[in-house]
Amino acid sequence: QVQLQESGPGLVKASETLSLTCTVSGGSIGGYYWSWIRQPPGKGLEWIGYIYYSGSTNHNPSLKSRVSISVDTSNNQLSLKLSSVTAADSAVYYCASGKRGYSLSGYFFYYMDVWGKGTTVTVSS
């Protein structure tokens, strides 16, 4: 089964850009959807966005202007960049593989079937 491992700086200064990488092993990044999700301390999950291996993306509207998600198929990695961070961006960040489609009645669905263990990012002032 595919495995995912998030990596990146655990501490980022306010107003700077948070950069994380997710390395996919046990399978190819090609042909699939890949997601970023986060969980601030003591709060619930928040979807950040997803990307298809070809490069098309879909982001949370509340974060869209600050978020950039990309894939590197040659290295089997996906990346997240979040600009102009504040303390509110402190969270555990997860990457996950996803499945996208449309129900029989034609409505969009997306779910995340395999997750990494997450990496903690703290934004300091």
Place this chain on the structure above:
Amino acid sequence: ELTQPPSVSVSPGQTARITCSGDTLPKQHGHWYQLKPGQAPVLVIYKDEERPSGIPERFSGSNSGTTVTLTISGVQAEDEADYYCQSADSSDRHVAFGGGTKLTVL
């Protein structure tokens, strides 16, 4: 918006039901995740009632219109975790999570 009860408590061997309510659920599928501290989250139910391989049969799901329900029959101590429902938002384009439910096994 998806609404879950903050907490549910059951004794071992009993049945736990965790609900998730939202106006989009009559049209859109619900999915469920199990979160335990320090571990990778796990998908336990997808597309309302489908169970991924490797998930015990005691986990089941249903959709009754504006509510999707995760049912855990014969709860075990290891099922103690936070559970999150997830669906699409009202735009039918983006992902939305419920607020999460802490399942306590007494």
